[in-house]
Amino acid sequence: MILLYFCLMFFSSRFITGTVLLSGGTILSYILGFVREMIFGRVYGTSIATDAYFSAFVLGDFLLMALVSSALLGLITPLFLREREVSPEHGNRVFGNFFGVLNGIFVLVILVAGIFMEEILSILFPVILKNTGETFVTLVRCVLCANFIFAISNFLGTFLMSFRHFWSTALSPIFYNVGIIMGVVFFAHDYGILAAGGGVIFGAFLHLFCRLLEYFIQPERFFPHANFQDPVLRELLSSMVLKAMSITALPVLLFLFSNIATQSAEGMYTAFLYARNLQSAPVSIFGIAFATAVFPILSSHSAKKELSHFSEKFWNTAGKILFWSIPAMVGILMLGTTVLRILYKFPPESHSLQWISSFLLFLSIAIPLESLYHLLSRAFHAKGDAQTPLYTNGIFLLFGGGIAIGMQYFSPTLALGMGYLGGFLAQILFFVWQSQKLSLSAPPPLFWKNLKISVFASILMGICLWIFPSHSVTELAINIGMGIIVFGGVWKISFSFMPHFTLSQKS
DSSP states (O other), X not given: OHHHHHHHHHHHHXXXXXXXXXXXXXXXXXXXXXXXXXHHHHHHOSSHHHHHHHHHHHHHXXXXXXXXXXXXXXXXXXXHHHHHTTOHHXXXXXXXXXXXHHXXXXXXXXXXXXXXXXXXXXXXXXXXXXXXXXXXXXXXXXXXXXXXXXXXXXXXXXXXXXXXXXXXXXXXXXXXXXXXXXXXXXXXXXXXXXXXXXXXXXXXXXXXXXXXXXXXXXXOOOOOOOOTTOHHHHHHHHHHHHHHHHHTHHHHHHHHHHHHHHHHOXXXXXXXXXXXXXXXXXXXXXXIHHHHHHHHHHHHHXXXXXXXXXXXXXXXXXXXXXXXXXXXXXXXXXXXXXXXXXXXXXXXXXXXXXXXXXXXXXXXXXXXXXXXXXXXXXXHHHTTOOHHHXXXXXXXXXXXXXXXXXXXXXXXXXXXXXXXXHHHHHHHHHHHHTGGGGTOOOXXXXXXXXXXHHHHHHHHHHHHHHHSOOOSHHHHHHHHHXXXXXXXXXXXXXXXXXXXXXXXXXX
């Protein structure tokens, strides 16, 4: 397996672009993720225990994002590349200081959180703690342990991506899914929901192992240390305050959703996350992967004041994201409920399936918006602007949370779905309003042609899927194939009317 890994990494570094590699790895990860979800759903279903499992990630993810990911997502890479202009050794020394200080702070915080866990959870999740007790406490501690491992792994991934090494970043989520699957399959009978918690820790170790393999075979190195007097570290820490407030908006919103759902009905929050896991697949494949791969390039163009290249690369990536995310939105809107019913073997009349159907109505529409958010956020950070993403995430939390709180008294399911969609819609509108800060040129004709054809082909695909509903696995497979053929056929016909229009053509 390790030999195959090295061979694939060797060839991928020469023949596969970062975007293709990250998207391909994300696709494979989500295929395995659906297997994981299928096993998890069939073993555990939807209950207060599964609500506890998914809610256990809220606190751990919040701390990881605030103390580590806030630096890794958009701040460290530009600083690291800038300091390497002085000398490679200086740049690597700065990165090692980032690694040592931030991970040291993270360890101290999660140790304190682990000691006072019951007191913290009694305030944040009183309903879940009351019904699950020590099981919930143990699950949260498992997630905190796993997130420390992720912090180390994600630092390595950021370092590697700075040198355009994408293989381990593409492959590591697959290893993570393998760990969870093994935990559930082999230990669920004896340990119940705690088996999934142990699988999270094991998956995090596999995630780190994958990154370590690529790190130790490439020539660049950094050495962890701690120097709080380093001015570059102080510059990073000052920027992290704004970034942390920005990226923790989603965990805070999910915390709110968890409390609304668990106070309404057992298993509703699990059903919401089942729907969101399906919705997040195209967001990760076409939004996060494309935005992550293009970020170092945008940062480089911004640092060199190459405004025309920055604008060209931005619109080219935005066009590709919309080209894929719009048909994904229509496909999940029409087929998502059927996919999850078959995946989890929910009876057609079950409350879980009714909840999922309601959630997907709104979550599917959010796919293009959420995908573009990741590109826009990274574009502002590439320009050195951390305040605008902060404001947009504040707006996301304000609108999303406000809608959810207001709607929960009428319908908890609509509260979660409308809150999620409303938050991203408000966020994108604010980004568009502030887009002059990016100094972008007007969208080229190629971008608009791409958008029009994607919308037209997706509408025709949606009509076909509506005419021929899916009730079985066979019908679902046929309709997925038909949808792909319809979308691809319309796209091919459009080529004949617009012979100079190709997706890969430069703007």
